[in-house]
Amino acid sequence: MIRLLGSNFGFAWPWALAAIPLGLAILIYAYLKRGREPERLVATLMLLRFLKRGSVARKRFIPPARFFFELLLLALLAAGAAGAFRENKQHTLAILIDNSFSMAALDLSDPLAAPLLSAAKKEAASLLESQGSQVKAKVYVTSPFVRSLSGDFESYQAAEQRLSSINIAFAPDGLEAALGKLVADPTLRQVAVFSDRARFSSSMSPQQIALLADRIRLKPIGSPERRLQNIALSDISFAPNSLNQAPVLKCTLSNFSLETVKVKTSLEAFLEEGSTPIEEKIVVIPKLGSAAVVFENLPQKSPAFRIDIRPWEASQASLVDVIREDDTAWISRPFQSQKVTLVGNFNANDLGLDKIPTIDFEGLKPAAYEARLQSGAEAKLPISAQIFHRYAPPVWPAYNSLLILPPPGNKLLEVGAALNSSSSTQITHWEGSHPILKYLNLPALNLTTLYPLRPLPWSVELLRTSAGTAALAGEFNDRHYAVLGFEILPFEGKANPFLSILTLNLLRWLADVTAGQGFQPTYVPYKFSGQKVEAVYTGEKNPLPPLAGGQQKELSYSFPRPGLVKLTSENQPPRLVAVNFFDEKESNTLESKELNLPASAAVSLKTESLEQYKLTRLLGLVVLVLTLLDLAYQAAAMRRKLS
């Protein structure tokens, strides 16, 4: 590196500068051959030719001005070929903090046993301090996805302040992808990584690692010995009881330590008024192994439960359990009972709807329904949906509704005369992408009786036959409505899988009845339909903002941490959603994780920062301009000579 005018200049391939002395020698030879002087017109060489040559004293090479011009061009080209660059006084630095779940581990090498994340922030602050005003920095975090906390490049002081806002994310680190993205960013000169990933992968070549060393500064956080041990809950679920009674609660405990650990497992049940301890069990987890725990006799009325694990020996706790956050798990009953009104002459039992779990059907005769409608009591009922069986109300209902076989002549839509199977009714079109038709083999549908429907302006034809529309669905006045021109009831379950699935799809679409695993993973979007929805972690006051803001029909939520979230909305009973984060790799603090550079980053490393090539492009431009000027000058001189 050469220090010049306050900047450092260097060459990426200095060996190319050997072209200068070589070119100089060739240039001198060319000029000596060409002649030392510019051309001079004389009347005749007749007499000059007879002059004796060589009698002049030793010829001295006195280069003309053009020689130096050509030498300058040569030098500029050689400098460009050598990859001349200037180091910016201020270089750009990305501070990448691994804030994944594993960074919540307590650093036992630290006297205060602070989490690894704290150590990472301290190291980052220290690096920024050491760089001082020479650096413009951006602060990035890895989890739940790589993102910059800084808007634009900022001073080291501002970047330091950003660090305090970083918290643990209940997500894996995604460090490879993060590095791949940052290394490919030409505006970043260097990326400083602060992670519990101790080192680069051994599968990488020494050359790759050498390349990495210049661009990526990997600062392992935590004890170099890496003997952080941890126990964790790695799974939780409801399981059916073998006696076909109420389900049991099952959880898996994992031991990421080199010792057998005795663990106390506590079960709590959540009720309206709060939580209640239910049961405790002592479990022994073998070293580097796992154990399953089952809780039976769960309180029927409890919609949600919580399990905690703790090392039995309190003194052992900090040694074998460096992450406390994975010692708790929540689960909510997979189906909240939805209330659905069945309006028709048949009750739910008659129609086999009682076989559908998690839905409470309220039976209502059409006359009673209409009376209730007239009285105004129909509004603001705590129901999820309504089913109108072989009956059509006088107006479109105020709730999501399914109309099965509405009779012709009703006030809502036009229904054609019944068509029996003697008339061939082939399905000619279906909306396979619609949620109502998911998992259905539609060509297998055999319609015995069809009342063709006339499509409505707001509706989608779900099924069209050669005889007319068989099913339609749509949204009207912020409500979901589906109309079937054929019978799907009674619900026969496995006996009639097509119609059963269709029924469940309809109910799901109308009443958002979900059959989940009992919990929602963190950062996985959770969809919820309703009016004026509010989501709050139990025990907290501030509601969570939806991913899509505003009073929209179907909202998505991203839950950032484990816990129990209460979802409330108008016209729907409140729902409890359990949120967990299970990741064995993140909980396994014992294993030393390597960082494997992604292929894209390896390619990016081959190219230096564009800042280093700034001089090359500039030099090329200068040479081009000089050459063009010289050509113009030569052309003008030629013209003068000819004229």
Next chain:
Amino acid sequence: MLPPSFTPDLLSQLELLRLRSRRMFLGSRQGGHLSPKRGHGIEFSDYRQYEMGDNPRHIDWGVYARTDRLYVKRFQEEQDLHVLVILDTSASMATPLADQKWEKARDIALALAYVALMEQDSVMLSALGAFHTPAVSGARAIHTLGKLLCQTKPGALRDLEGEMRRAASRIRFPGVAVVISDFLMPFSVIEQSFLSLRAKNLDITAIQILGPDDINPLAERSSALAVDSETGEIMEVALDENQRAEYGVLLVEHNQRLKNFFADGRINYTLALSSKELPVIIQESIAETGLLE
């Protein structure tokens, strides 16, 4: 149209001059030069015996008194002189431009033509490689000749010998021929070129005009890539004092050889320097040839 150097003073000086030939030539009409033709001029030529019918006024009574025989005087006819001015228009005549060799050569040619035309002589002007005029006479013809020469740019001449032959072929009446050139060409070319003129039995005068660069080439620098103005040949030239002295010797030798050749051919020769003023050239260089009186 005459060049600017032809001031009224110069023209006045030229009008006092007249071309002179070393021999008598038959002219085409009456003029101011004695011709071999016997006629009614004022110049006494010789006697002859009286014959019946001769004008008795021409009887020389003094000879009769001495010899008792009747003789009549014979007088020489005065006719015009045919003048051919040949100008070398090769590229060397204009190289370098600063020497103004071509301009001087052109002015000399016009000055001689003017003198001839003022004496009612016939003038033919040949700018070799450019144009050949017919014989013209009368003072007004000088403007035509001047215009032609002013419009001529040297460099067109490629074949000196051929052009000289062409110029000589146009001669109908022998007379005076003036060749103006730098004569910086191989001797063989000069020899061949003058053959056709010599065959015409002309009174030839050769005026060599050289510029400062011809005498002391590349005076402002010691070395250069010299480019021949006619052939385009390039040669690296380094001239120190010795080399310049050697060149001077070569030039003198060349000119001496020229002189000898012209002397052998009874051709008048003179050297004029383009650095001198035209009146000086006329009074000194040209006058010494006897071409002007």
